Amino acid sequence: MDNLDKRIINALQGGFPVCDAPFRQVSLTLNITEAELLIRLRNLRANGILTRFGPLYNAEQMGGALTLAAVKAPEDRFDEIADIINAFPEVAHNYARQHTLNMWFVIATETPGQVRQTIEAIEEQTGLTVYNMPKIKEYFVNLKLEA
Amino acid sequence: MIDRRDLELLERIQTGLPVCPRPYAEIGRCCDMPESEVIERLARLKQQGLIKRMGVIVKHRKLGYRANAMVVWNVPDDLVKQLGGHMSRFPFVTLCYRRPRRPGWPYNLYCMIHGKDRATVQQQLEQLAAACGLASFGREVLFSRRCFKQRGAVYKNLATAAETEVAHG
Numbered sequence: 067m068d069n070l071d072k073r074i075i076n077a078l079q080g081g082f083p084v085c086d087a088p089f090r091q092v093s094l095t096l097n098i099t100e101a102e103l104l105i106r107l108r109n110l111r112a113n114g115i116l117t118r119f120g121p122l123y124n125a126e127q128m129g130g131a132l133t134l135a136a137v138k139a140p141e142d143r144f145d146e147i148a149d150i151i152n153a154f155p156e157v158a159h160n161y162a163r164q165h166t167l168n169m170w171f172v173i174a175t176e177t178p179g180q181v182r183q184t185i186e187a188i189e190e191q192t193g194l195t196v197y198n199m200p201k202i203k204e205y206f207v208n209l210k211l212e213a
Numbered sequence: 214m215i216d217r218r219d220l221e222l223l224e225r226i227q228t229g230l231p232v233c234p235r236p237y238a239e240i241g242r243c244c245d246m247p248e249s250e251v252i253e254r255l256a257r258l259k260q261q262g263l264i265k266r267m268g269v270i271v272k273h274r275k276l277g278y279r280a281n282a283m284v285v286w287n288v289p290d291d292l293v294k295q296l297g298g299h300m301s302r303f304p305f306v307t308l309c310y311r312r313p314r315r316p317g318w319p320y321n322l323y324c325m326i327h328g329k330d331r332a333t334v335q336q337q338l339e340q341l342a343a344a345c346g347l348a349s350f351g352r353e354v355l356f357s358r359r360c361f362k363q364r365g366a367v368y369k370n371l372a373t374a375a376e377t378e379v380a381h382g
Binding site for chain 1: 223226228229232233234236248252255256259261262263264267268269270275293297298300301306307308309310311312313318323355356357359360361
């Protein structure tokens with residue numbers, strides 16, 4: 067990744083225009099040609115630096131449901147618990163964290179009822195208590211990770 | 214309100230936009246819709262908030278963001294709104310949520326700081342605590358150790374192709 071790649075990522079994290087020639091519009095602000103921007107973006111996508119180039123939906127407005135949940139996985143069962151939890155297609159993310167609550171995951175489903183069902187199934191299969199911590203309120207941040 | 218054609222469109226673009234000079238025309242060809250209609254519908258869906266934003270979604274670890282702290286705070290309920298609002302304005306705070314307390318887990322305000330090294334994140338955390346007057350409240354810092362799963366482009370259905378991207382990495 068060189069400087070131009072970084073400038074492209076930084077510019078596009080702020081948004082992407084909805085107009086007939088959006089890449090040309092972005093390329094003008096970056097002072098490069100449209101063709102070069104397209105090549106760079108294809109490469110960044112192929113290298114897996116961009117997971118996605120497109121829309122980020124609002125789950126609740128789409129009728130879907132999301133929650134953040136955590137478990138206290140005993141050290142000697144850690145990998146087994148991770149495998150069980152990751153096998154659920156409803157689990158979108160899973161991270162190990164330094165704490166007694168050491169495994170934190172996001173459940174994303176089509177309906178709120180499915181969140182409950184997924185939690186119950188994880189509790190049953192792991193024998194652990196799932197701490198369910200859905201968001202009550204989101205405070206707006208301008209999410210942008212400088213490349 | 215959204216109609217069936219909107220849903221078709223959202224479904225079509227959920228895995229990403231084509232990287233070509235006229236991406237909306239290309240999408241239109243697949244949905245049997247003129248380019249102008251695709252643009253008009255997407256602009257409206259964005260304005261309505263169903264599309265939170267268009268753009269790139271990065272794998273933060275590949276950009277060198279490896280010191281990712283979830284910081285949880287136990288603040289008085291009547292201050293949570295004000296503190297959440299204040300906290301989220303710091304450029305290094307990448308997510309900020311109010312969540313319910315649980316037995317043995319008294320924390321009700323969460324923020325994420327994505328950083329390249331722990332020392333910087335610790336410094337930013339102290340800066341945040343001082344500026345927002347958080348020093349006297351209980352807190353814990355949970356650095357991520359390992360990412361087991363960060364779901365990428367393919368979703369089984371539309372409703373889950375949502376805002377989980379950076380969620381809690």
